Amino acid sequence: MKKTTFFASVILAVLCAVCALPACSKQVNYCDYISESRTDIFVYRDDATEIKIHCSKKEQPFSADGYKGEMCDLVEIYVSLAKNPQELEVQVEGLGGEMNYQAVTRQYYLSLTAAAFNKSGVEVALTADGKQQTYTALSVKDGKVMSCEKAVECVAEYASELFEGMTSNGLFDGEIFVRLLYDEGCYYYVGVCNKEKHVTAFLIDGERGKVIAKKEIQG
16 A cells, blocks of 8 residues: 555656656747847958948837847948048948048948848948949958857856846847857947846857856946
8 A cells, every 4th residue: 555655646647747857848048038149340441441341130210128029130340440531331232321520439330120241251332532443352250150149048048037027928138139249359348227227247258158258237
């Protein structure tokens, strides 16, 4: 009788564990909550000219409010020149237009609704006051640089308490920004924004995924 009771208890425990498995195994894909991802950067630089091209997917309109909006493709072009012309036009892979001068940053800027360039280099034509010159801007990424999605996974593992604290009933209560950065090497900025517009920002190595710095930002 005792043996029967023992086996019944074991079977009941196993059944309870099996029933609990679906709830425990349900994991959140934090990449589904990315509202901005800068996936590539193209750069050209010489003594007189600097060209930077950022390729991203970003919610429009962009707002750091903890909610992911509708995403769209975005290409942003930045040009710095030793001598500024009255007018500057840019063409990149058949896309472009007249650039706007930004006095604060002392550079020209143009944003385009266009998909990222799936190549290692792009041709850039600059027309300054009617005179055109062509340059080749190269991607800063190589086979060793991780993706935006992998960068988020690295941060989610490092800051597991933060992510778990913002997760309830299989849903993540916030949005995530992930931007490729370049400064003689590739890095990622990963920002985790809650509904109170508070951002916990991380800077990580673009190849190893190691967290270099962390900062709290109140929106």
